[in-house]
Amino acid sequence: MRVQISSRLASITGSAIRDIFKLLGDPSIISFAGGNPASSALEPERIADFASQALRENGRTILQYGQTEGYAPLRESAAEFFRHNGVHADPGHILPVSGSQQGLDLICKALLNEGDTMLVEDPTFLGALQTFRTYGARFAAVATDEDGAIPESLEEQIRLHHPKLIYLIPTFQNPTGRTLSLERRKRIAEIVNRYEVPLIEDDPYCDLRYAGSPLPAIKSFDAQGYVLYLNSFSKIISPGLRVAAVVCDDDALLRKLVVGKQSVDVHSPNLNQAIIDKYLRSGLLQQHVEEICASYAKQMAKMQQMLARFPASISYTKPDGGIFLWCTLPEGFNATELLTTATKRGVAYIPGTHFYAQAGQHHNTMRLNFSNASLENIETGMERLRELFISQGLR
Numbered sequence: 001m002r003v004q005i006s007s008r009l010a011s012i013t014g015s016a017i018r019d020i021f022k023l024l025g026d027p028s029i030i031s032f033a034g035g036n037p038a039s040s041a042l043e044p045e046r047i048a049d050f051a052s053q054a055l056r057e058n059g060r061t062i063l064q065y066g067q068t069e070g071y072a073p074l075r076e077s078a079a080e081f082f083r084h085n086g087v088h089a090d091p092g093h094i095l096p097v098s099g100s101q102q103g104l105d106l107i108c109k110a111l112l113n114e115g116d117t118m119l120v121e122d123p124t125f126l127g128a129l130q131t132f133r134t135y136g137a138r139f140a141a142v143a144t145d146e147d148g149a150i151p152e153s154l155e156e157q158i159r160l161h162h163p164k165l166i167y168l169i170p171t172f173q174n175p176t177g178r179t180l181s182l183e184r185r186k187r188i189a190e191i192v193n194r195y196e197v198p199l200i201e202d203d204p205y206c207d208l209r210y211a212g213s214p215l216p217a218i219k220s221f222d223a224q225g226y227v228l229y230l231n232s233f234s235k236i237i238s239p240g241l242r243v244a245a246v247v248c249d250d251d252a253l254l255r256k257l258v259v260g261k262q263s264v265d266v267h268s269p270n271l272n273q274a275i276i277d278k279y280l281r282s283g284l285l286q287q288h289v290e291e292i293c294a295s296y297a298k299q300m301a302k303m304q305q306m307l308a309r310f311p312a313s314i315s316y317t318k319p320d321g322g323i324f325l326w327c328t329l330p331e332g333f334n335a336t337e338l339l340t341t342a343t344k345r346g347v348a349y350i351p352g353t354h355f356y357a358q359a360g361q362h363h364n365t366m367r368l369n370f371s372n373a374s375l376e377n378i379e380t381g382m383e384r385l386r387e388l389f390i391s392q393g394l395r
C-alpha cells in the first residue's frame with residue numbers, strides 16, 4: 001500500500017522499551033528493561049471480586065455509555081485518595097483518564113501548538129517525550145542534581161524560552177529514581193505561579209516509598225492552579241486496567257481536556273474505573289501497597305548490593321523508592337551498542353540515551369528496573385551484566 005504518513009507521526013519512532021520487549025521473547029533473557037509491577041503484585045482474584053460487586057450493584061450504568069468526565073464515584077474516591085499527597089481537589093476537578101499516558105496526551109492536545117517549547121528534566125520518561133514530540137514540542141532542559149530539578153535553572157529557562165508547558169516527575173523519577181526535595185517543591189510551585197506557566201506534575205511512583213518520609217506533592221503548594229497533577233493506579237494496582245486521573249483546577253482548561261478526550265475514546269471504560277473505585281473504598285489498598293513496597297525494597301537492595309560489586313568507575317543512583325536505578329558508565333562506553341551483546345549473554349536493560357530530549361546523546365547511561373525480577377534473577381542477571389562490563393575493559 002502506498003500511503004503518505006502525516007507529518008505529525010512521520011518522524012516519531014515507537015517507544016524503545018516496546019521495541020526491546022519484542023527482543024525478549026526468549027525466556028532465558030533476564031530483563032531489567034521494562035517498568036512493570038511484579039506479577040505477584042497483581043491480584044486477579046481480588047479484582048474479579050471488585051468487578052463482580054460493581055456489576056451486581058451498578059451493572060446497567062457500568063455497561064452503558066458513560067460520561068467523558070468520568071465515573072462519578074471514582075471522581076469522589078480519587079479526590080479522597082489524593083489527599084494523602086496533600087492534593088485537596090474537588091471531585092469536579094478530577095478527570096479519570098485511560099492511563100497517565102492519556103492524561104499527558106490530552107494536556108498537550110489542549111495546550112501545545114507545533115513548535116512550542118517545553119521544559120523537561122534531562123533525562124525524563126521516554127513515553128512522555130514521545131507524546132510531546134507528537135504535538136511538535138521543542139525542548140529545553142531544566143538542570144537537575146541529586147535533589148531533582150534545580151529551581152534557579154527552572155526560572156532561568158522560563159525567562160530564556162518562555163515555555164508553554166513544564167513537565168516534571170518529582171518523586172522517584174523515571175528513569176533516575178531521584179526525588180525533588182520539599183524546599184524545591186515549594187519554590188517550584190511559587191515560580192510556575194509567578195510566571196504563569198502550567199506545570200505537569202507526573203506522580204505515579206509516590207506511594208512506592210521504601211525509606212524516608214513521604215513528601216507532599218508540588219500541587220499542594222499551588223496557589224493559583226498552575227499545577228496539573230497526574231497520578232496513576234498502574235504501578236500500585238494494575239497497568240492493564242488503564243486508570244489514572246488528572247487534577248485540573250481550571251474549569252476552562254478542564255473542559256478542553258474533556259473535549260479532547262471525547263474524540264479519542266468517549267470515556268475510559270466504566271468497569272475499570274468502577275474496579276479502582278471499589279478498591280479505593282475497600283480500605284485494603286494501604287496494606288497492599290505496604291506489601292508490594294516490602295518486596296520491592298528487597299529487590300532494590302539486592303540490585304544495589306550487586307551494583308556495589310561492579311567496577312568502581314560505574315556510578316548509580318540510590319533512591320528511597322520507585323522501581324528504577326540509573327547507571328552511568330565512564331565516558332566513551334556505549335550502553336546502546338552493548339545491549340546486543342548483553343541480550344546474547346541473557347540480560348537486558350534500556351539504554352539511557354532514549355530518555356534524553358535531544359536524540360543520540362549520553363550513550364554511557366542505562367536504566368535498570370528491579371520491580372519485575374525475582375531476587376534470584378536479579379542476582380543472576382546483574383552478575384551477567386558485571387561480567388559483560390569487565391569483558392569490555394571497565395575497571
Ligand SMILES: Cc1ncc(COP(=O)(O)O)c(C=O)c1O
Nearest residue numbers: 035099100101125174232234244
Ligand atoms: C513517569 C511516568 N508517567 C506516566 C507513565 C504511564 O503510566 P500509565 O500506565 O498510567 O499510562 C509511566 C509509566 O511507566 C511513567 O513512568
